Every structure is written in structure tokens, then in C-alpha cells.
Amino acid sequence: MVTAASGPAPQAAFRVLVQGVSKSYHDRHRELPVLRRVSLSVRDGEFVSIIGPSGCGKSTLFNIVSGVVPADEGRVYVNGEETRNRVGLVGYMPQKDLLLPWRTVLDNVVLGMEVAGVKRAAARSEAMPLLAAFGLAGFEGVYPHALSGGMRQRVAFLRTFLFHRDVLLLDEPFGALDALTRSTMHEWLLGVWEKLGATILFVTHDVEEAVLLSDRVYVMTARPGQIKMELGIDLPRPRHYDMTMSQRFLEQKSVLVQALRDESIEAMETMAAPA
Ligand SMILES: Nc1ncnc2c1ncn2[C@@H]1O[C@H](COP(=O)(O)OP(=O)(O)OP(=O)(O)O)[C@@H](O)[C@H]1O
Numbered sequence: 001m002v003t004a005a006s007g008p009a010p011q012a013a014f015r016v017l018v019q020g021v022s023k024s025y026h027d028r029h030r031e032l033p034v035l036r037r038v039s040l041s042v043r044d045g046e047f048v049s050i051i052g053p054s055g056c057g058k059s060t061l062f063n064i065v066s067g068v069v070p071a072d073e074g075r076v077y078v079n080g081e082e083t084r085n086r087v088g089l090v091g092y093m094p095q096k097d098l099l100l101p102w103r104t105v106l107d108n109v110v111l112g113m114e115v116a117g118v119k120r121a122a123a124r125s126e127a128m129p130l131l132a133a134f135g136l137a138g139f140e141g142v143y144p145h146a147l148s149g150g151m152r153q154r155v156a157f158l159r160t161f162l163f164h165r166d167v168l169l170l171d172e173p174f175g176a177l178d179a180l181t182r183s184t185m186h187e188w189l190l191g192v193w194e195k196l197g198a199t200i201l202f203v204t205h206d207v208e209e210a211v212l213l214s215d216r217v218y219v220m221t222a223r224p225g226q227i228k229m230e231l232g233i234d235l236p237r238p239r240h241y242d243m244t245m246s247q248r249f250l251e252q253k254s255v256l257v258q259a260l261r262d263e264s265i266e267a268m269e270t271m272a273a274p275a
């Protein structure tokens with residue numbers, strides 16, 4: 001029982017709280033440790049990014065936070081509660097977020113809601129007014145093959161957002177886009193996030209993207225992934241591209257690049273080491 005004197009539990013202050021999460025995968029011959037005692041937190045309305053070398057366990061961590069994969073040890077709280085079955089408590093846009101080619105933009109967008117049990121007609125009426133904010137007005141009846149890469153990402157993002165508006169886990173959502181489309185998407189995402197007040201946990205390989213978008217950035221070590229560093233990004237908001245040339249932006253970027261470079265060298269050496 002919680003007494004008045006004890007106050008709210010510490011996890012109640014966070015939208016997402018990860019405490020000491022470890023995970024290994026096993027194949028026939030060996031154990032592959034992927035995450036080691038990872039702890040992190042995201043407050044209401046925060047934009048928090050995770051960067052780390054390829055294979056360090058970022059997507060695995062998202063699978064655990066979203067409840068798709070169980071952790072071996074540690075705890076995950078979403079909105080202050082440790083729920084064993086977390087699937088559906090967060091909006092999750094996985095690294096390879098495929099659109100169904102036989103569904104129109106609108107019907108792809110409402111897919112998550114339909115899976116959650118909302119009738120298609122009701123889901124469509126809820127989604128329609130949001131298409132404009134996601135740069136998709138007029139494209140509701142178009143099929144995915146006729147969309148640009150950036151538009152496909154926005155469809156996938158709107159689908160994630162409609163499924164759950166409070167906490168969004170986005171795993172390299174712009175990874176496949178060219179630099180120009182990426183920069184357009186950054187400004188667009190910042191606008192949407194500021195307007196909608198969502199809480200975002202974001203994975204990226206791109207340090208500049210992490211600095212531009214985030215309130216805080218976690219750097220992970222090479223596998224088994226641990227949190228190596230946490231950096232608060234103290235650039236003012238609203239953010240815009242001109243800031244990427246500022247002294248402070250370059251300083252913060254360089255701290256992260258250095259931390260990441262050390263880990264990438266470590267990751268390459270581990271891969272190159274004889275078994
Ligand atoms: N289901 C699985 N079974 C076995 N091994 C897995 C599984 N999923 C991931 N792994 C392994 O776990 C490690 C971490 O994978 P993960 O996808 O989490 O990395 P990542 O940090 O997201 O990498 P990237 O930046 O390339 O997306 C890799 O070595 C991968 O081979």
C-alpha cells in the first residue's frame with residue numbers, strides 16, 4: 001500500500017523507465033549477449049534519442065520496451081506501471097516498417113487501429129483530418145507503390161501515431177531516405193512533435209539528426225549494448241536547420257561523434273577477432 005508519506009513511486013515521474021535490462025539470444029552453439037544492464041528514462045513530452053554502433057541492441061531494446069520480446073532481467077515501466085503484457089501501450093514503428101501494397105494510404109494508416117479492434121469506418125473518420133498534418137492530404141486513395149520514400153515514412157508514422165498517441169518508439173524512421181528528404185522530414189517531425197506534444201524515443205545512426213531533434217541523447221556501447229553516455233542537448237526550441245551551423249550544435253555533435261567513433265572501432269575489432 002502506498003502511504004501519503006511515501007509519495008508517488010519514482011517511476012511515476014516517467015513515461016518510459018528502463019531499469020537494468022539485460023538480454024541474450026541463444027543459438028545452437030553459443031549465447032549472444034546483446035544488452036547488459038541498460039537503464040534509461042523518458043519524461044512526458046521529451047524527445048530522447050539512442051545512438052550506438054550497428055548490432056549493439058537498439059532494436060532489441062525497442063522490442064523489449066514495446067513488449068514484443070521479454071527481457072532476461074531488469075524492469076520496464078510505461079506510464080509508471082510495470083505491465084507484463086505491454087504490447088499496445090506504446091506506438092512502435094519498427095526499423096523495417098512495411099506498408100501493405102494492396103491497401104490504400106488511408107487503409108494502411110488505420111491498420112494499427114483496426115488490429116486494436118476499432119471498426120474500419122470509425123478509424124477512417126479519425127484518420128482523415130490528420131492526413132493534412134502529415135503531408136498526405138489528397139493521397140488517401142493512393143497505393144504505396146505510387147508514393148515517394150518520404151511519403152511512405154509519413155504513412156507509417158501516422159499509422160504508429162494513431163495507434164498510440166502518447167509514447168512513440170521510432171526505430172530509424174528516416175534511415176532509408178536521401179539527405180534532402182531527410183532534412184525535410186526532420187523539420188516536419190519537429191513541427192508535428194511540438195504541435196502534438198507526444199513523447200518520443202528515437203533510434204538513429206545519424207548524430208546530426210540526434211542533436212537537431214533531441215532533448216537528450218543516450219550513446220550505447222558496442223554489443224553487448226550498455227549505456228555509455230547521456231548528453232543533454234541544450235539548444236533552444238523551436239529547432240531549425242540553421243542551428244546545425246552554430247558553435248554549440250557543433251560542440252555537442254562532436255562529443256557524440258567521438259563517443260560513437262570509439263565504440264564503432266571497438267565493434268569492428270570484436271567482429272574481426274578470431275572465434
Ligand atoms: N531474434 C533474434 N535472434 C537471434 N539474434 C538476434 C535476434 N534479434 C537480434 N539478434 C542479434 O542481436 C544483436 C543486436 O541486434 P539489434 O537488431 O538489436 O541491433 P541494432 O543495434 O538495432 O543494429 P542496427 O543499428 O544495425 O539496426 C545482433 O547481433 C543480432 O544479430
Ligand SMILES: [Mg+2]
Pocket residue numbers: 058059060095171
Ligand atoms: Mg536496429
